[in-house]
Structure formats: C-alpha cells, structure tokens
Amino acid sequence: MIEPSRVSSDIPRHFYRDAPQDPHQRRRHQAVLSLLHELPLGRVLDYGFGWGDIAWAASRTHPDIHAVDVEQRRVEFARQQYAPIPFDRCRPDGVDFADASFDIVLSIVVLPFVPDDEAYVAELRRVLRPGGHLVIATKTSQFLPRVWMRLSGQRERDRNPAPGIRHHDAADAAALLGRHGFTILRREAFYDPPFEARRNVADLVNGVFEVAGDALGLVDLAPYPLFLARRDD
Numbered sequence: 001m002i003e004p005s006r007v008s009s010d011i012p013r014h015f016y017r018d019a020p021q022d023p024h025q026r027r028r029h030q031a032v033l034s035l036l037h038e039l040p041l042g043r044v045l046d047y048g049f050g051w052g053d054i055a056w057a058a059s060r061t062h063p064d065i066h067a068v069d070v071e072q073r074r075v076e077f078a079r080q081q082y083a084p085i086p087f088d089r090c091r092p093d094g095v096d097f098a099d100a101s102f103d104i105v106l107s108i109v110v111l112p113f114v115p116d117d118e119a120y121v122a123e124l125r126r127v128l129r130p131g132g133h134l135v136i137a138t139k140t141s142q143f144l145p146r147v148w149m150r151l152s153g154q155r156e157r158d159r160n161p162a163p164g165i166r167h168h169d170a171a172d173a174a175a176l177l178g179r180h181g182f183t184i185l186r187r188e189a190f191y192d193p194p195f196e197a198r199r200n201v202a203d204l205v206n207g208v209f210e211v212a213g214d215a216l217g218l219v220d221l222a223p224y225p226l227f228l229a230r231r232d233d
Contacts, residue, residue, distance in 0.1 A: 025053065029053075029054065031189070038228070039062075044058060044064060045127060047110065048110030051077055068090035070090060071089075092114075100129040102127050107124060112168065118180075134229045136227050138168040140169040140223055140225065142210070142223055144209065170220050174227070
C-alpha cells in the first residue's frame with residue numbers, strides 16, 4: 001500500500017485504505033452506508049468522491065461502482081489507495097456519461113462546493129435511470145448560529161457563509177431535489193462529534209443541542225442533512 005509520504009503529506013492519515021477512521025468520518029460512513037445497503041445491486045456512481053474512502057466502503061456491498069471528482073490529486077490518491085475501483089477526473093460542469101447510465105448515484109457533501117447547485121442536481125438526475133436512487137448529503141451551519149442568523153434577518157448570509165460555499169439546510173435541500181424531479185424516500189442526518197468546538201458558552205450549548213438531536217435522530221438540527229431520493233418521471 002502507498003505510504004503517505006509518497007502521495008502528499010497534507011492528506012489526513014484516516015483517508016488511507018488501512019488506517020482507522022476518525023470520528024467524523026465514521027459517522028459519515030455509517031449514515032451513508034445505512035441508506036445504500038437498503039438498495040438493490042446496480043451500477044453506482046460516486047459523483048465527487050473526495051479521497052475515495054466512501055466509494056471503497058460502498059464497493060463491499062455494491063461492487064459495480066465508478067467514481068469521479070474534479071481534482072486530479074484526489075484521483076491519483078484514490079487510484080493508488082483503492083484500486084481496482086475506477087476513479088476518473090470529471091469536468092466542473094458535468095460528467096461524460098450517457099443519460100440514464102446508473103442505478104444509484106452517491107453525492108456526499110459535494111453540493112456546498114459546486115458552482116451551480118441547480119445545474120449539479122440536474123446532472124445527478126440526468127445520469128440516473130428513471131426510478132434510480134440518489135443518496136445525497138449536504139452541509140449547513142451549526143444549529144444555534146443558524147437560528148440566530150435567521151432571527152436577525154441574515155438568512156442569505158447563513159446560506160452563503162464564504163465565497164464558493166453554499167449551505168443547504170434540510171428544507172433547502174428537499175426543495176432543491178423536488179425542483180428536479182426527485183421524490184424523497186427517507187431523511188436522515190449525521191453530526192460532528194459533540195463539543196469539538198469549545199471556544200465559548202454558545203459552543204457548549206450548541207453541543208448539548210447536537211447531542212440531543214443525534215440521540216433523537218432529528219434531521220433539522222443536524223449540520224449534515226442526508227436524503228435517499230428516487231428519480232421519478
């Protein structure tokens with residue numbers, strides 16, 4: 001297996017194939033795979049695979065998987081670590097697959113970083129066959145800051161916290177999927193490990209909310225909404 005020094009020293013160790021997962025990664029995997037495991041076998045696309053670890057985990061139950069990402073460095077890393085899964089580079093504005101090429105598409109926390117979220121979801125739909133399934137996760141701000149910004153009339157600032165980043169809460173993401181012909185079958189979520197941020201009292205209170213939300217399975221509180229959806233025509 002490729003050693004970290006031979007790829008890039010700034011890639012976190014937990015993304016390597018044989019390394020233990022960190023707590024956030026473990027929560028992300030559990031949430032995504034719990035939805036994927038409900039779906040029948042079929043051709044899978046991981047659209048925006050990151051460092052390749054989700055595609056590798058998914059391949060254990062759904063081996064017919066292809067993964068694409070816009071960054072060549074990520075492609076090279078994933079090919080080295082997670083062969084023989086095919087990893088390829090894609091265009092920022094789409095993928096070079098025919099319409100209705102896949103039975104399942106995974107999109108795991110890619111939506112906040114795409115230049116056009118409407119065009120991206122349209123492309124997800126295009127490559128799915130009618131009746132195919134989408135597992136999509138996105139990101140929003142922490143619960144208390146989100147509530148405060150909305151109460152203070154700053155909802156658009158909350159949705160666009162920095163250049164090139166767009167937050168989607170559960171309602172925003174559901175509306176986006178609905179506009180592109182998806183029916184939501186299940187809503188889930190995952191949380192960061194609680195109390196990672198401890199800069200002030202608000203961080204501690206937010207941690208309490210997130211512990212409760214995680215225990216109760218509350219999607220609307222979570223920083224990472226997750227959906228299982230179906231392409232309907």
